[in-house]
Amino acid sequence: MRLSSLLLPTEREPPSDAEALSHKLMVRAGLIRQVGAGLWSWMPAGWRIHQNVVGVIRSEMDAIGAQELLMPTITPAELWKRSGRYDSVDAELFRFQDRKGADMILAMSHEETLTFHIAHIVRSYRQLPLQLYHFQTKGRDEARPRAGLLRTREFIMKDAYSFDRDEAGLDVAYEAQRAAYHRIFARCGLEFYECESDVGMMGGSGAHEFMAPCAAGENDVALAPGYAANVEVASADPQTVPPLREDLHGELHTPGQSTIEALAAGLDVSAGNLLKAFPIVTESRGLTMLFLRGDHRVNEVKLATQLGEPFRPATEEELTAAGQVPGYLGPNPDLPSLYDAALLPGRYVAGGGRPDTHVVVSLEVGRRIDVRTVEAGDTIDGTPITIEPAIEIGNIFKLGTRYSEPMGANYLDQDGKSRPIVMGSYGIGPARVAAAVAEQQGDERGISWPRELAPWDVELVAIGKSGTPEREAADRLYEQLAASPLDVLYDDRDAKPGEKFADAELLGVPLRLTLGKRSLDSGRVEAQRRRGLQDVEDGIALSDAAAQAEALWRELP
């Protein structure tokens, strides 16, 4: 490809509204252009990268026996009404009506559609197991699109679905996908973590997210050797606090000290010596008191999981009606109480149930639930954890019979008995993969694509204007490279060398060859690896440049 005829709209400056590195660089490199909030077009070079990610995923999906198909984005709402998601998903679902007034949606994933087909097609255990996948545009009316490609309202997703006779079959499919994901992200040159993730209110017996650490990531991941978990579900041992001052006993007069900060300061104790009350209301339990160590925060995802039902914070009115005093809440025999696992037996200051009063209480050993948010410095097996921002690039999820039951996807087993198919689902966003690479491999000059994803294998930069011997030599070298197994981009523009180098570094093709008068005179071609802007000493011989470039390329990341 000759750069002079390529639509590669590079920019010297990033768009004024860009903050994330990948957003700035991908726009500057001419890979993507914005259409609207969370809506992006791929320019030709960018689309080649996207297609390369797709190619990596496709090859690994095919390698584990998954079969590619294609289902439509526009979906009759009827299917989603059957699964219950038409009502449960709410505002994030794009909804519209066709000309006949029938309710339609833009699918945000395809569990319903594929399960609907499988329900019609699969009758017997002999037809199972199956794994199917597609690449398709997904619509999600995100409340807040952000950071270029990291959170968009329309994006292509690879989603795969497994269909098995039983849980044991699901485990096999899940493991195959899990292993394929490791190969995919490794081939894409990403640093990533497989993290335990929330299985949500849908139940399901397991879920993992694949997280690529980067500054613009919108999830937090807790990390320790051998451990990686989304902070939403992470568990760790709390940092210790010194015991409560010996001289504090019984009732304490604490006027106006209705917050943890004020109370800790007023009593001159650590926030960890306090008992923090978090009153909640749930459907089945009503008003319930949850207690945590004063310096800890509730993790709402973990709490909902522990409760097994949704909850909301209690209102002041509800507390008052129950005879409680907001700001001075403490253990109370009249209300059901829950205690966080970080509350070791010992003495704590708790609300006294009356205004301006706290009491010292002794917590005994008792039932605990783990519902607090972990913090950097907490430990796992004695090792402190760190918390890093990361972007979710893929997930795998054991669905069980969540969709097969409502969609009527059953099969007859060997005994002629009807059973629901056991399912899993497995998603990857290629655009996020590309953006995560840009985040991790971007520098102030541009992006450094790994071989597997790069839009071209090698970029040839010609120095010197057309008609000169060095340009004619570059033209000939381009022809040789074009005939080689390498995909070559030829910067044949009549531009200053500095502009060509700057554009090459922005675009991030892994190997750059430079041919000008200087190199022509010495019979060499300069070669530079984009990763680390590392020059190949003395370049390569012009007479054998195509073969040597290929050899160099094979050793690149």
Next chain:
RNA sequence: CGGGGCGUGGCUCAGCCUGGUAGAGCACCGCGUUUGGGACGCGGAGGUCGGAGGUUCAAAUCCUCUCGCCCCGACCA
């Protein structure tokens, strides 16, 4: 949905407070000189100042409404 910010030529921005009929740099077109890290000279093209309404002799500038985009938070099958 709450809070904050921004819409002026393709891009990045100034001008707005204090109203007087639109500017810079880069990019673009022509000619010439240049050619190993984003050149220079001369000439040129390009903007209903997001939109609507209002105030005024006069609105990019003041007022009202509205649309769009970004950031923080909430939300995120």
